[in-house]
Amino acid sequence: MSETQGLRAWLLTDTPTSRRHAKYAAAYQGWLSFRSNTMAMIGLWILVFLIFVAVAAPLIAPHDPFEQTLSNRLQGLNSEGHLLGTDSLGRDILSRLIYGSRITLFIVGLVALIAPITGLLVGTVAGYVGGWTDTILMRITDIFLAFPRLVLALAFVAALGAGIENAVLAISLTAWPPYARMARAETLTIRSSDYISAIQLQGAGPMRIITKHIWPLCISSLIVRVTLDMAGIILAAAGLGFLGLGAQPPSPEWGAMISEGRRFILDSWWVATVPGLAIFTVSLAFNLLGDGLRDVLDPKDAEK
């Protein structure tokens, strides 16, 4: 007991004694303020649960998600052995949902890596260097922004061929421009601040200033933005799946599952509704998480 209290005091100190101590203390205080936000914690728990389900899919799924039993097709909710019923080919919906979470995480993870990093690179370079570089990079960004997102993704997928990897690539390509805009706007304010002038006066070059001084301040707001956008990305992936341009059958991608269930929506509503609810829950979880992260990470609040 006293040891945990000692640890708590150690983490809450205003006078850290070493580099590591300072880092841990800052992280712990961030966690405390995040934890006080109930909605964000709910979002976090849903996502932790999703990751757990994806990792442990083979252990917790009651059936093989690809096993077809045509005699057992379109069983209702809570029918024998099928908690969430079966689809038009007699496959267990719950198992497909569980395996589908892997695909969802795959999409989310890849897009969350590609789009913000591209955006951050383009935006900070454009914002810091300025001049012609800025003009050229921002016009390219504008061109990407001018297309409706799904239409552009459709064009990419049509050119690259249908499939989940190409869908991810297409979504990433359409998702980075807003991040670039945001990173540029932030860079412009950061660039003119005294602490950047101060480090310039120590002879620091643009590379060091961008990576060590501007990025740490942009990244937090980017993370917030990404989590808030995640819902949109999941929906775009589901939309591509629904249109048959994303994951291909028999892959249990949630959007594709809705697409398959569409034909029976009047007689067997659950086939389309259950994956829809899953998409809704995960999107909501990301939104809640993003809201909470904004409170913790926003550099404007860090000053207080």
Added chain:
Amino acid sequence: MTLLDVKNLWVKFPSRHGVFDAVRGVSFTLGRERLGIVGESGSGKSLTGRSILKLIRPPGIMTADQISLEGEDLMQKSEKEMQAVRGQRISMVMQDPKFSLNPVMTIGEQIMEAYRLHNSVGKKAAFIKAVEMLEAVSIRDAERVMRAYPHEMSGGMGQRIMIAMMLIPNPQILIADEPTSALDVSVQRQVLDIMDKLVTERGMGLIFISHDLNLVADFCDRVLIMYAGRIVEVCDADKLHEAKHPYTQGLLNSLPRLDAPCARLKVLQRDPAWSEAPSVSGRI
């Protein structure tokens, strides 16, 4: 005559490390006079000013035995009733006029709107009144200023306009929180003169919050010196330089002076006992 009577005012901020008392048991009265509140940042002087209008935002909590405005206890008033007090009977001028004026409305529109909010008159009458108000705060060329937007105004102009707007409803008390800190010295003087003239002419009570000892000594009648949320000393402004409390003396000594050059400035030695001692009453 006493306009305002504050008894045992506390402002607390609960935090992870326990409750932080920002203002601790402050009591004072305000008559038709210029009352200065001086202190360093974090002394609770601005919070004291805001508390009078009950403008402490959560999680901050304010308590007081009473805050009576001409015999009416403001502590008993609801938020809605307070709105009739704010601006109407007690006005406040903030440090930076840029944040207090609406950037997309001309100054004339803003003054006229403020005036018509308090008086049911037509546009024409409001316009005449607004020009009058601007002239009262020594703005020449008032009709041109009426058509201008806030960003076209200098700091000193902006602050005069703010004062003009605050005075429209003819309040009994004006609270000025560092009204001249953002201004250049020469403009500072003019703004103070205007405030002084208006306060004397209208018989208002003025609470002047500032960190600048010399300014307060010059401008006010009576001064409360605050330290760590308490009033440590109350004295007449013209006797500020004879102040007895070591904190006040320390502050005065730490100022560089043109007429008394020295190699090193005296540094204020803070005594923890200052923040423990009970608050001195500023009541008359």
Added chain:
Amino acid sequence: MTMINVKNLNVWFGRGRDRVDAVKGATFAVERGDSFGLVGESGSGKSTILRAIMGLAPDWSGQITVDGNVISGRRKPAFYKQVQMVFQDPYASLHPRHSVDQVLGETLFLHGFEGIDTRVAKLLDDVGLGAKFRFRYPHQLSGGQRQRVAIARALAAEPQILLLDEPTSALDVSVQAEILNLLADLREERGLTYVMVSHDLSVVGHMCNNLAVMKDGEIVEIMGVDALRNMQAKHPYSQHLLEASV
């Protein structure tokens, strides 16, 4: 010997119709070991002169000589080892996500020093901050402590000249006294040359030997501190400024 010589300096922002002349034909010289004050009201161009010397103002003309070397184009690393600057607002001049240790360590690294660990400790000691402040972040420091860190950063390169841009105007008077004393001590220990910008005549009177009064981008008068103390300003604007601040 003349440490800084500024001749006919013009600084402007924007071009064409939007051009604003912030400094017009400023000329002054600062001797080695001297402290020179630039006073004036906001917008008089006093800070802009400092920024132009440091290379933070892109468009300027005229001649700036530092220790006999004419400054032109991009400043070289050797220049930054000789001249450093302390900014006005200690709340804006420290990176919000960098600890004191990171700020000073990186500065020392950029100037190519060895033994950074001991040097950081020494710097903190020199500006009156103990070792316990080393791993704090700016939000865990008071205004005066931040300004001490900013001064330590400027001293890290062991410069001969410090440009001080209103170093105490954002601070309380008691803290101002501490910082001014620190600056005076450092000047004595290290034989520094100061150029100090301030709107406060009594601060400049306390710190400097000579000062220039600026109005609307022009230097209207250069005088010694004795003339200031005896209220012997010649130009009507300086007289007006003196009267307002006493």
